[in-house]
Amino acid sequence: MYSNSFNIKKITCLIAASIILVLTSCKDTSSTLSDVLVGDEVASRTGFYFDTVISISIFSLEKDGNYSFKERADKILDGCMQISDRYDKLLSAEKENSDIWNINNSNQKETVVSKDTFELIETSIKYANLSNGAFNPSLGSIISLWNFTSNDNQIIPDKKDIEKNIKHTDFCNVIVNKDKSSIIISDNDTKINLGAIAKGFIADKIKDYLCKEKVKSAIINLGGNVLLVGSKPNGSDFKVGIEKPFEGSSTYACVVNASDKSIVTSGVYERYFEKDDKIYHHILDPKTGYPVENSLYSVSIISDKSVDGDALSTACFVLGLDKGMELIEKTKGVEAVFITNDYKLHTSSGFPKIK
Template identity: 30%
Template structure:
């Protein structure tokens, strides 16, 4: 079940994890009311802020639509629910065609596309390797697996074993699909579509740090999003960006890791090696038109590293902002397509 709270928002909103939202409420003039919905979902939380003039019946309809959209994604794509569509596919025999809902098929299709674009850096079948290192649902005490265990896990990692024909998905060998690197973003998009259908024209939707915005705040003020500084012992701002009708996702390894014999192991597992990433890219922010794609691309570039990730961003005309750790602190790199989001945002 998805719990939620509905209230009129009367102050700035701060969104944690990878992104912080600074909502500055303007002026003394009569402005549209500000409303806020929030609650748990996908093992994290969701927040929706929207502006307008709505009566109680309209607010109840908006709240119900938001909850229904998130609950639908959870029922379809959760790996924690044994009766979800995705869990049933994971139990299906190799070679047996499985009919998916249009929603799950859309997410799988995009996952395969980003997998191809990133030469396998994004792989929704990486779960076996993630679990081996203790970062999945089958957590165990922090330890470094041996080479044989990693090689065994890698035999179950291959997104190209997924064959999608329309809405029918077939696996050509035993693989386990986990959509956690893309489904949160899709959930944000699902809520955005629900709000659009109800005529809500000014909103911000956030699920677990992934964000999508529509319109502007009162006074034609843009939504101002702060990229968090990638340090594990404090919450501070690296850069502020301004959004209108956009989606943004961030990926980083600066909070989720373990240490063994003085060595730090990231929770981000490279599906091509079965091992944690070793490069110095610590945070990736991606802006696209939809959050599903931003979510997947942020994970892919996080795996690829600063040089290969930046090269892909330029090649594919992606709006990407990288924070790289150096001996002297942090270095930032913004792709050409990202430059417009940095104007007047300091």
């Protein structure tokens, strides 16, 4: 999704701790925290990064005779927060001297960035090409015109401002040099914003770290981007609830069983405001600069890597049901459920059985 901050996607995992809801029942998909835990072994940590609350919960890890579960888990969670802090400072378009801020303020000069930033920009361009621009990392100048993150100053941008800035959103203006790990923006008015993909990228990096630390079962929730590490300690799948649009965070359109997967949703119902009985939401159409207008309420992607789900959920929403589903069906290793404004669920051919 396109927004001026990272806190732009929401999905709820039914059995995690902290900001992910812990429910004692959900119709025939009842689940409790004791479902997940072995004895009292659980360690959770919350933090505030990327303009949103994040939560990481560890349920099982490889034993170490020198340390207790809690001692090891707490140290690992410290590392997760350090990773989050680093990327928060590196990838934000708003934080001065971040890699993205430096690129956007380079005045068309070559900007050397970290390998991680370069990797994410390369991935963003890949998805921009794959989706024919439906996913666009160069909408920064348009995103800055809208405000979906607070109740103040929620106004429709001036048409002239949108028409002026939309001319500077061609992602081909972003030129990458892999040898130097550098970026040049050929149009001084083109601005990068990675809010529609950054949390997925960061979630993957945190999962890599957890696996390196021999964590066997965990849930990473970066403001709603859910990434599962392994399965529950008893070997069964986690149950993940996909929110029913406009019905509140405790009402689900469906529940899927999954292990070691990413689940990311893009929907119109989390960041929006109303003017003259019309909803203006934060998923912007790269062709117009205005919120996408189609029959969709949300798109949820199941994938191995969260960065893929992040980019595809936005791209597919912008493309709409037919073209979006076509993209999913020809993209290996990903599945999707589209929810239309009549609340019907449309699933890809390999989407797991839902309840």
